[in-house]
């Protein structure tokens with residue numbers, strides 16, 4: 001073999017090694033991103049409620065207020081029921097039963113005394129986020145409503161989800177199982 005041939009062989013070996021090292025660096029750089037994507041997608045599917053498969057709807061913190069509510073001790077909570085546009089339109093048009101696609105979210109916080117003003121009550125720590133989704137076919141067995149109760153973004157157990165419809169049915173059947181009326 002000539003010395004030029006050996007030189008060529010050497011430099012192509014170096015090129016292959018360089019490319020292999022570069023590839024390894026790229027792969028290692030990607031691993032944390034791939035892991036974080038996998039983790040971020042994991043809880044998204046895990047965050048569906050048992051029985052109903054209801055999830056916390058995106059952007060609900062920007063939804064319109066339907067009415068506030070207050071819960072006495074021992075829960076001692078301030079609440080705000082908000083709805084998506086379908087819900088708001090249904091109230092404004094006096095539509096009952098609520099159409100498919102209606103979603104209600106009940107936000108809740110510990111009732112806390114304002115540090116700035118003695119008689120004022122303000123929201124403390126968030127407690128639960130509760131959701132009702134109308135789909136008359138999918139949830140035919142529960143008046144057309146799917147339920148979800150979440151604490152820190154995670155759904156509570158199945159036993160708690162078995163209580164939802166019973167209470168809404170017993171007390172709010174005449175208003176399509178929905179308690180809250182549009183605040184004047």
Ligand code: HEC
Nearest residue numbers: 069104106130131132147148149160163164167178179180
């Ligand atoms: C013991 C009765 C009771 C049970 C059980 C119950 N709710 Fe309710 N729910 C209410 C009352 C009363 C309201 C009216 C707002 C308020 O006072 O907080 C309400 C309001 C709501 C609202 C706002 C729409 C509406 O109907 O006014 C949602 C959403 C909701 N509940 C979800 C749930 C979910 C999810 C469960 C089960 C995990 C559940 N509820 C279990 C009594 C109950």
